[in-house]
Amino acid sequence: MSPSVEKGAAIDADRHKREAAERAVESIQPGMVVGLGTGSTAAHVVHRLAALRSEGKLLDVKGVPTSRRTEALAESLGVPLTTLEAHPVLDLCIDGADEVDPALRLIKGGGGALLREKIVAQASRRLIIVVDEGKLSPRLGTRWAVPVEVVPFGWRSQALYLEGLGARVTQRLGPEGSPFVTDQGHFILDCAWGALEDPEALAARLQARAGLVEHGLFLGMTSELIVAGSRGVEVRHPG
Numbered sequence: 642m643s644p645s646v647e648k649g650a651a652i653d654a655d656r657h658k659r660e661a662a663e664r665a666v667e668s669i670q671p672g673m674v675v676g677l678g679t680g681s682t683a684a685h686v687v688h689r690l691a692a693l694r695s696e697g698k699l700l701d702v703k704g705v706p707t708s709r710r711t712e713a714l715a716e717s718l719g720v721p722l723t724t725l726e727a728h729p730v731l732d733l734c735i736d737g738a739d740e741v742d743p744a745l746r747l748i749k750g751g752g753g754a755l756l757r758e759k760i761v762a763q764a765s766r767r768l769i770i771v772v773d774e775g776k777l778s779p780r781l782g783t784r785w786a787v788p789v790e791v792v793p794f795g796w797r798s799q800a801l802y803l804e805g806l807g808a809r810v811t812q813r814l815g816p817e818g819s820p821f822v823t824d825q826g827h828f829i830l831d832c833a834w835g836a837l838e839d840p841e842a843l844a845a846r847l848q849a850r851a852g853l854v855e856h857g858l859f860l861g862m863t864s865e866l867i868v869a870g871s872r873g874v875e876v877r878h879p880g
């Protein structure tokens with residue numbers, strides 16, 4: 642792909658992310674407490690909420706951010722925030738994803754926020770996932786490695802365990818080349834298994850291992866998928 646074609650595709654993808662995010666914001670009702678996801682698509686949700694506030698709409702809506710990054714963005718735009726401690730059950734969570742299969746199972750964690758994202762998603766009555774069409778995949782693992790969040794103590798043992806499960810394991814690094822550290826103080830191991838035969842069985846193996854804090858497989862959690870692409874915006878439900 643030439644640089645100018647690549648740039649055009651990136652601009653289209655960002656427009657589609659914004660369109661999906663703006664459609665999702667239509668589900669937010671006055672007074673709701675809403676989980677705010679992490680990443681470039683979820684950032685469009687925060688921007689849209691801020692724009693609506695400037696029009697005097699949804700002024701009593703509060704967000705629970707899934708990362709420090711989202712928290713900083715919301716604060717900079719004047720979107721009011723609260724916590725899961727104050728609101729242990731949320732009306733709605735809107736978040737992005739890295740890969741979505743036809744059953745609306747997800748790989749998430751490209752931004753390294755998977756642990757908080759899963760905690761906020763499971764505390765929400767509805768999880769709306771917003772993506773551009775480039776995230777759709779026939780089978781999870783085709784396009785993206787599964788991020789696994791691990792405790793730094795003993796992380797190399799966890800990497801060996803994951804290799805034993807057949808993964809090609811890469812420790813995620815930050816911009817300076819040192820290990821990427823999550824908001825919760827953990828490392829991320831990106832695990833490439835290729836197209837996954839049985840995501841549920843893999844998730845069970847990952848959950849059973851001490852030191853593996855969380856993984857980026859979000860299975861059976863999506864209430865609604867909003868996907869935007871060259872043919873417009875489409876809403877899908879599981880099953």
Ligand SMILES: O=C(CO)[C@H](O)[C@H](O)COP(=O)(O)O
Pocket residue numbers: 678679680681682683736737738739748749750751752753754755758
């Ligand atoms: O899971 C995530 C962050 O941990 C993001 O939702 C995912 O990486 C998608 O990001 P983007 O909207 O920038 O494509």
